[in-house]
Amino acid sequence: MSLYDWSILSGSGFVGFKNFEKLLGDAMFWKTLASTFVYVIFVVPLLVVFALGLALLLSKEGKGMGLFRAFYYLPTMLSLIIVGIAWRWILGFDLGIFNYILKLAGQKPVSWLTNGAMANASLIMVTIWTRVGYFMMMFIGGLQAIPGTYYEAAEMDGATKWIALRRITLPLLRPMILVVVVLSTIEAFKSYELIYVMTQGGPGSSTKFLVQYIYQVAFEEDRLGYGAAMSVVLLAVIGLFTAIQFIAQKNEYTNE
Amino acid sequence: MSKALRYGLLALLSCAFLFPILWVIISSLKPQSELFTYPLTILPQNPTILNYVSAFASGDFIAYFKNSIFVAVVATLITITINVMAGYALSKFYFKGRDFIFYMMIGTLMIPLQAIMVPIFLLLKNLGLLNSLWGVIIPPAATPTGVFLARQYIQTIPDSFIEAARIDGAREFLIFRKIIAPLAKPIIATIAIFSFMWRWNDFLWPFIVISAKRKMTLQLALANFVGQYQINWANLLAMTVVTMIPMIVVFIVLQKYFVTGLTAGGVKA
Secondary structure (H helix, E strand, C coil), rough: CCCCCCCCEEEEEECCCHHHHHHHCCHHHHHHHHHHHHHHHHHHHHHHHHHHHHHHCCCCEEEEHHHHHHHHHHHHHCCCCCCHHHHHHHCCCCCCCCHHHHHCCCCCCCCCCCCCCHHHHHHHHHHHHHHHHHHHHHHHHHHCCCCCCHHHHHHHHHCCCCHHHHHHHHHHHHHHHHHHHHHHHHHHHCHHHHHHHCCEEECCCCCCHHHHHHHHHHHHHHHHHHHHHHHHHHHHHHHHHHHHHHHHHHHHHHHH | HHHHHHHHHHHHHHHHHHHHHHHHHHHHHCCHHHCCCCCCCCCCCCCHHHHHHHHHHHHHHHHHHHHHHHHHHHHHHHHHHHHHHHHHHHHCCCCCHCCCCHHHHHHHHHHHHHHHHHHHHHHHCCCCCCCCCHHHHHHHHCHHEEEEEHHHHHHHCCCCHHHHHCCCCCCCCHHHHHHHHCCCHHHHHHHHHHHHHHHHHHHHHHHHHHCHHHHCCHHHHHHHHHHHCHHHHHHHHHHHHHHHHHHHHHHHHHHHHCCCCHHHHHHHC
16 A cells, blocks of 8 residues: 555545655654654563562562552553643643642643643653563562572572572563563654643654554545554564564573 | 561551542542632542432433443353363363464454454454444354463363263263353353453443443543543532442452462452
8 A cells, every 4th residue: 555645535646656755755654653662662671660669669579569459450440531631631721730739739731732842851751651560560570580599599699689680680580671672662762642631742843753643644644555664664563572582682692 | 678678568558558549539529619619628528429410310321320220241151151161171172273372362362352353343343243233242252361271271171980980871062051050160250250341341332332422431532531622520420429339349258369368460260
């Protein structure tokens, strides 16, 4: 389809690689692609660090740990539409509770969703909030698979907790970290719903990401072929990251 | 880290995760006048269910609710049937190319809907499934994740059960119904819960298929509501809470898995 000039209203015809040529000169395409990359670059490391941190706090069995886990997991079960609405209500400029608290503390209100940079930061924050529980559970599974005897041995040898974390936990958790990195990267590239509800790509086009643009071009402007060409780029980018995972994983095994 | 500090941190984080959800629920119980007056009150001064009443009274909300229930329930039933049958075939029948078929199915997990939504749209258009709830239900019904879960589970059922039944002259479909399905109950329950959750929360697929207002699911209707220039927050908050309820119920059903420490993403029930 990406090789056709395809339209519901005016029919379609073969155009070869014209759509891809057009992509090269489409400033909005490059802008949305760059915004998507920025979003991914912030979301993925933050997600991994927070998820791992929470998992470390919660991996040992103890009173109430199950309850905490459940609390942190709860946001992942809600649809992104609901999450977006909830946060839009909280981050509202005039009547949101965040700005109200800031006002009580004598601070100026913040335009969480109506300033370009802040809107991007808010989206990243909410993404972390709603997805961290899911990856935390994966990490807890990984942590619980590490035999406790390793830590006992390390302790007997006089290793501090910090050293145990760096020399035992992280190396053994590496395959799991890789999986989380790849899954969250793919997820971040695909994000659509949250943006649709929270900012609609605005203000201006500062939070318009690739999937938004594909949808707009293909379905709102009825340029299906051109939208398909952009989808091919998205697929290639995601495919590339998946391939990197497999290569990295293979190296992991051959090193051992 | 000392124990007190650790629990303090965990409790603080719990607030961060729970507050937004609680705030929406609390806000939905405030009368319109309290939602938009300064200073904000934390708890509603005059709690009311008026927002819910007016949300349900406002035309199409009941239709959206029915659509969502219909899609989630019917899709889950179809998904279970297809997944368990496929899982059985792919684990207990030995035929050429079986593993290849399985890996092809799993491979489709790698292709995100976002990247193929344009051709999918045309395909559904040509099939006449646009603006039909069946267009939302049928195409994504045979989820590869479900096939994978069913296959892994059914593999653990001993072959001898099936062989014994065959020797006794049982037909294939009877074996499926009387042996496989009952033994696969735990995995059926897991797939049912996940499928219901996926369908209930699904947005992008219905978004591509449905454009007629009467056919919208709750998620679509909510997103549509937010897109309007003047958002009616009082109604929207009430609708959001109603849409949240089934997931909270699923969460309460599932939470014992977290508490007993059965982890691995909740998939390994």
